[in-house]
Amino acid sequence: MSSDVRSSPAGSQSRAIATPTGSRRAATSHGIPTSTGRAMSLVIVMLTVGVAVVWSLVALHQLSSSIVHESATHLDHARRTFDLARARTLDSLQAQARVMVEDPRLKSTLSTEGIDEVTVADILGDLRKLRGTGFLIVLSSDGRVFAQAGADELRGLDLSGSSVVKKAQGTSEAVAGSWVIGGKIMDLSIMPVRFGPNLVAYLVVGQAVDQDILNAVADQSGLAIATAIGQTVVLSAPSDNRARTVFAAAVGQVEGTQSRVLEIGGDTYVAAIFELEQSGQTRPRLVVAQSLTQPNATFAMIRWMMFVPPILVIIAVLFAMIAGRRIVVVRQP
Incomplete structure (x- = not known):
């Protein structure tokens, strides 16, 4: 009988000692992530970063395309302004001919x-x-x-x-x-x-x-404008060397009325060429160009802001994963 009484505390002490050990083992198994968990975390981070980069690149491309498209609209407006000026001149010439x-x-x-x-x-x-x-x-x-x-x-x-x-x-x-x-x-x-x-x-x-007509159209439209016969630039407004270099490049590279982006001397331009109506068999052309320096500078801040949403998403994902790692499930005795 007395031996049974002495053995009881020993068994209780053994169970008491075993219980913390099991708790530590359980805590360890839940607190330390497995290799599968690490792989899943890495995949999630990579997918998040990939989606964020793609979203930013698509948004930047769309913004650049919108700037070019808007500039091309301005080029067409300058062409219509030039055509209107010529039409008024022709109407005046007809009226004068009838009188003279x-x-x-x-x-x-x-x-x-x-x-x-x-x-x-x-x-x-x-x-x-x-x-x-x-x-x-x-x-x-x-x-x-x-x-x-x-x-x-x-x-x-x-x-x-x-x-x-x-x-x-x-x-x-x-x-x-x-x-x-x-x-x-x-x-x-x-x-x-x-x-x-x-x-x-x-x-x-x-x-x-003449130069006066081109100057008037350039001032009204805010764009650079020139006339060309074949590959030769005849008149331009403005008439400085920089503008004539841009027009010479446009005449050599741009075909048809489709606008095209040109890189000249480190600056970006969008240019288009239009055939002049009622100008005989030589088919002289109107060349219109606009520098994209000012539009790009205007939207420079927006370009950087496009990276903010993806960065915030990445930070949120990393924060959630780090917070999840620190949750330790402890078994109750």
Whole structure:
């Protein structure tokens, strides 16, 4: 009996000692992550980082595309502004041709048989003074330059093959069009000169597309603009060397009306080329360009802010994983 009494405390002490050991073993098994847990944690972190990087890259690409698209819209607006300026010029030239063709001195002189070029040129010079700009030309009935004022480069040319001259030969109204001669784009209106029922000549009232027109369009649109014939830049606004370098690169690289991004001298530009209407067979072109330096600087802060949401997501995931590791499940005795 006495031996049973003594053995009881020993058994209780043994169980008492065994219980903390089991608790420590349980705590250890729950507190230390297994290799599978570490692998899962690594996979979760990698997936989170991957998704965050992809999201940032897509957002940056979308922002860059939006900037280029908006700039291309500005280029098209500049082209429409230039076309509108030319259209107004052509309307004015047609109106002036209708008035000047009725000048009695011009009509009577041209109807005189054997009249010389100098006399007609003097009359054209007087009429040009009234206009104050541009040029005046008298074409013979077969389309040759007979006399001119303000267009020495056209003296003696045969323009019978010009589409606008052919069009004028088939109507009695003022016809609008353009010539490209001597590297110049010339907007003009042609009106037949009749003395009674007889056609005696054609009067041409013209205005070259000059620097003033380009400067006005550039100031209104805020973009750089130029005219080109083939691969040669004729006029540009602004006319500095930097702008002409950009236009020369655009003429050599951009095809069609689709805008294109160019890297020139460390700066980024978007440029487009448009064919000019009513400009004959040489097909001169309008070149429009815009620097992306200012738009990129405007959205620089937004570019950095696009990385904030992914970074916050990564921090949240890491915090949740670290907090989960520190939770230790302790068995109660």
